Amino acid sequence: MSTGGLIVAAVLLVLLALTPAVIAQGKGRPFWGWWFLGLFFLLPALIAALIIRPTDLTKRQGLATEGYRACPYCAEMIRPQAIACRYCGRDLPPGGVAPEPAERWSPDADEAADRAWRQVEGNN
Numbered sequence: 001m002s003t004g005g006l007i008v009a010a011v012l013l014v015l016l017a018l019t020p021a022v023i024a025q026g027k028g029r030p031f032w033g034w035w036f037l038g039l040f041f042l043l044p045a046l047i048a049a050l051i052i053r054p055t056d057l058t059k060r061q062g063l064a065t066e067g068y069r070a071c072p073y074c075a076e077m078i079r080p081q082a083i084a085c086r087y088c089g090r091d092l093p094p095g096g097v098a099p100e101p102a103e104r105w106s107p108d109a110d111e112a113a114d115r116a117w118r119q120v121e122g123n124n
């Protein structure tokens, strides 16, 4: 093969490697990692890119653009018209975005309670 033919083949490979990279990126995967993979293993990378599942974040973003919202109790994505969550079964306020539940554990709240308790005990 001539030098010119080698260059053409290299450019073609670099461009072809973009295919699995673009597909994988659409599913929330790193573009350049998949491009690199496609450079050396084009066919396996292409097949893998086609069969991998989208990341949870990508799925959530897709659902959010369709009007889905996160359940305030279990954080699963639910339909905007839902009055009960299909995942955790809890009732939701009809219409609009459900308010945050009043009681929800968080590390900050736990720490604050701990601090308050130590002050009451007087052994801070």
Ligand SMILES: [Zn+2]
Pocket: 071, 072, 073, 074, 075, 076, 085, 086, 087, 088, 089, 090
């Ligand atoms: Zn739920």
